[in-house]
Amino acid sequence: MRKAGIVGAAGFTGAELMRLLQAHPDFELHAVTSDALAGTPVASVNPTFAGSGGLCFSAHDDARLFECDAVFLAVPHTVALDFAPRLLAHAVSVFDLSADYRLRDPDAYEKWYGKRHTSPELLVSAAFGLPELFPDGLLDAHRRCAQGEAVLVACAGCYPTASTLAAFPALQAGIVRPPVIIDAISGVTGAGKTANERTHFCFANESLEAYNIGKHRHTPEIEQILGLPGQVAFTPHLAPLNRGLLATVYLPLAHDAASLGGIEGIGQLYQDFYEGSPFVEVLGQGVLPKTASVAGSNRVHIGLALQEPANMLVAVSAIDNLCKGASGQAVQCANIVFGLAEDRGLAALACYV
């Protein structure tokens, strides 16, 4: 059993990490921190843990974090900057769910997150945590880890995960003429645990809205992953559900769809790309994904369709924003880094209803 720590365990992604790791056969929860709730039994805050033992939140400076094999940082951006270097210095591998180590360019970080990056050297060495698209960095981290080195993984964000998994195979195949348009819808867990007018039940319920058009912080991350600087128009929306993120990606085709084998040919391209990925399922022709089919799981469903007269490929992906979009993906990365099966502890299916 490897010792796992969670910094920021009281938030939504922290709680999801607790759920996944307490059931993981190869990790045990060693320290779960929350400054606001230090000393409080987890079960008294998070009743899903009622009767599951006496786990308590500890303070962020809990020295047991340094005893861990892996620490997961489920903290707001800029906070991870305080933890990652210190943990690495104590030989603890770090899986950062915040945005702090995602952007390779420290200037881009400063522009979008409003703070000068304090450990830019780690931006170079960090592996990017999106295993289906960047396996090499994670496998390299695994090799380094196996040799006793502590590694840092910058796990991809929720919108970037869903969007780029939908767009990447077509882009890599060179069949797309940018710019690409990404229209995505998230459930309210994506807005975090902070109670405000935006997350109030009565305002989120029975409503739909777009937000942060042209200025969402996931835009540069998506552009970096896809290698399309300034070529991505990304619009996030909020809808009244807890978990689920649907990304509808419009990919103008560089050639006539027929010359690409039509939707069958493009579907085969996606099937081939995700061959061997335990979590990504390219749905059959004419089938579009529903977020409910992956909620609570680490799975990704992708459906494809053509907008014929406009000669566009529309790739739609569905994920659970808290699981594959955050905590599940972090565990998936940890599995890879520690040499476990990629889906270890992550095989649960969604509920049908």
Place this chain on the structure above:
Amino acid sequence: MRKAGIVGAAGFTGAELMRLLQAHPDFELHAVTSDALAGTPVASVNPTFAGSGGLCFSAHDDARLFECDAVFLAVPHTVALDFAPRLLAHAVSVFDLSADYRLRDPDAYEKWYGKRHTSPELLVSAAFGLPELFPDGLLDAHRRCAQGEAVLVACAGCYPTASTLAAFPALQAGIVRPPVIIDAISGVTGAGKTANERTHFCFANESLEAYNIGKHRHTPEIEQILGLPGQVAFTPHLAPLNRGLLATVYLPLAHDAASLGGIEGIGQLYQDFYEGSPFVEVLGQGVLPKTASVAGSNRVHIGLALQEPANMLVAVSAIDNLCKGASGQAVQCANIVFGLAEDRGLAALACYV
């Protein structure tokens, strides 16, 4: 008091027409038909009418329809073909909420709706029921009606209403370089009253999905309204709420945004366009619409934003799909045709929560 009839009063748009017309100061419900429920008190099916008098559904062949000043057809497509010519022949003005008289081209109708149009001559004379964009046809219908002629109004569909109100001012101003992408999300009332797996609570709840990509029947209607044949990529989505339709329209700009006065200049263009429209509100800069703010009302909220590097205008509109997207719009059209104030009986605001 003008006599109003509703054919198909048991469905969602029929019930919404009943709600609006029973409270309308200038119309009275004279006949409300439902073949399946003929003879049944409305209140026993629709308990919002409990205690509101003894209104009963009658059969579709109820002769009282021919005594009406206005009949609203809240029927599935192809069914309106049976009613409109007969009602007009009896000097009854017809407000058709179905798709049967929307497309000017009878071949397009046959292609998309699978039936040869049986009264193509009415496609020429019908006024298109989207008052903010096509006031002239409705004013002409008003003049003809005032002279004793029965008129036919083909009311616009829900997705076309929201989408084209968001796109039209920019297109008319010549600042857009097509194609345009329309990404829209509807509540489940848009799927109609038929109970099936799609509309089952447990499948629609806590889920998001896209559907009918590249083949939704509202596509040709949107293209006709915008004058952009083959230049519209339209993707509808379903989200777990009852009422509400949000359209996010991507309009690539023909010129640099700055040369158009930036978002302020474009906002002013929209403000000017909708000056005098009692129902359309162009929100202030930086404000995006929420469907809850218009639910239960006939209002339209439009917000504007720029996707800067991609040089796109994103226009987002929110409507209540059953009200402004269907029944409210039909009543609005009837108000115009009968020379009443456009917002007569339609002034109610949405609930804040």
Place this chain on the structure above:
Amino acid sequence: MRKAGIVGAAGFTGAELMRLLQAHPDFELHAVTSDALAGTPVASVNPTFAGSGGLCFSAHDDARLFECDAVFLAVPHTVALDFAPRLLAHAVSVFDLSADYRLRDPDAYEKWYGKRHTSPELLVSAAFGLPELFPDGLLDAHRRCAQGEAVLVACAGCYPTASTLAAFPALQAGIVRPPVIIDAISGVTGAGKTANERTHFCFANESLEAYNIGKHRHTPEIEQILGLPGQVAFTPHLAPLNRGLLATVYLPLAHDAASLGGIEGIGQLYQDFYEGSPFVEVLGQGVLPKTASVAGSNRVHIGLALQEPANMLVAVSAIDNLCKGASGQAVQCANIVFGLAEDRGLAALACYV
């Protein structure tokens, strides 16, 4: 047009009062106050008012309140104590939606609300605002108002309204053997606009819970209305919807149900009791109410059933907690006090869906 003021207009019941009064043919909004939002346009906070003129929130000490004919207090308990005496002293009639003047006994007020009552003399003269059960006090207030006297109406709470309308006819008829059990479920608007973990979408959504068992502040109010001190067991629940309150009231019968004419006889008793009430509808035999059928309206639906072996009458009532349970009822009381038709401005029906 009578001038109306709202103190606490930014909350849920305040917003509902604004919605109702801006559409009321006999009232105009003269001052709407919110200390936190003084000077802010209503539309910038509450977008349902976008385009509805330049109404702004003013501070609680806005002197225009004293120019009003009626001021509605949509404030937390204990705050109304500050406003009611001063407004009355300025000859302004007051409709208090808070709990401050509901309990006749100042000691009970102190026990349940934790503050010594500062105007106990008004507890004697205040009319109780539940017109269907206490018409006499309101008619007396009308007479006093017609003679130029400012009056105070203590409007009933949401749970008491639904519960006692369901229980009262049977109790008054002497067919019940107390204690009575009231099991009620409310939508989340009942928890107010304050954003906290309880009202966070992700915690309220997809969950059910009971709360405040045996200690909810509406208990003494229900007992007072029903004249059953210590004989009411009241359990409120929270369910994931915005508006709606369902009260299921268990009334042990003093005699065999058959001797009371069975469910038909009891149903007739209820029908007779509510004869003439424009808002209360006793549903037909075997029909139980749904909150959706009254949401957004001032209506009350009551259904009746027997639990045969246990010889209990179960009376179920459905209301909209913000409308009939708060703001609509206050307007109904104002209508009566000012000699208007009881349903003036309140006739709108719920949406079918």
Place this chain on the structure above:
Amino acid sequence: MRKAGIVGAAGFTGAELMRLLQAHPDFELHAVTSDALAGTPVASVNPTFAGSGGLCFSAHDDARLFECDAVFLAVPHTVALDFAPRLLAHAVSVFDLSADYRLRDPDAYEKWYGKRHTSPELLVSAAFGLPELFPDGLLDAHRRCAQGEAVLVACAGCYPTASTLAAFPALQAGIVRPPVIIDAISGVTGAGKTANERTHFCFANESLEAYNIGKHRHTPEIEQILGLPGQVAFTPHLAPLNRGLLATVYLPLAHDAASLGGIEGIGQLYQDFYEGSPFVEVLGQGVLPKTASVAGSNRVHIGLALQEPANMLVAVSAIDNLCKGASGQAVQCANIVFGLAEDRGLAALACYV
């Protein structure tokens, strides 16, 4: 690995059984039947299974059912009568999720389910599947099973499970004076997969209702479990969520609460009763359960409160109606019958949000 079959695998409880059993370390799915979908890949109907292998539905007469160690009957009542005797005759143990073998009295079965029972002898030998209250019957079934005998377990219904787990400890301790009142609320999965007006999203959403008062078929089952014939008043309600069942049980106390040690004493009584149950958690004093805290899990949370003046204990329990209320409980029973740990394959916690 034991071979498991599911009859009626396309319904909600069938799908939940598939979810649980495909992840169960000691069972493998050998045959999953659905007459309507025979020959169809599971994944094409239930997309949570996309990419999970080629499992197909077979017809109800699939002979592979007779090769199973355990067959779970997830069929409507009266249908299980056709399957149980035949499977037992083939030495297959049967876990019946329907109501067909729950009532000991065949006359009661006929009265409530409208059909003469065709295998009343099995009513005597069937173990009742509610392990926390009736462990002996299941342990006896385990012994018989271990000796090669096929056994029948009649799994308890959803409302009876939640209600009786809340009521039983107090009743067994003799501190209750019947009748007891059970007021319960279920999510819409409890209404099953059939699409009708009741389960239509737009009718179930944003509404609350009571139904089947005094005539719900779970009433005699609850009375049988509690040993209180004619002493239970049970009212089920429907609320807009997928999974979750909350039962609020009113238990009039036979003695003064203080003489019972107050809520602490009664809480201890419940704690002692459920000592050793892996799934039941009696929450701390003042804590009431939320269904979300157990959704997707087999857990039961129980909270206790007093209604002091009325001298009633209120016991509130929360379960997932599809899991502990149906499929999870059936697997729990199978674990016991086959000598596995009671929580084998059932240890997953609910999601926090």
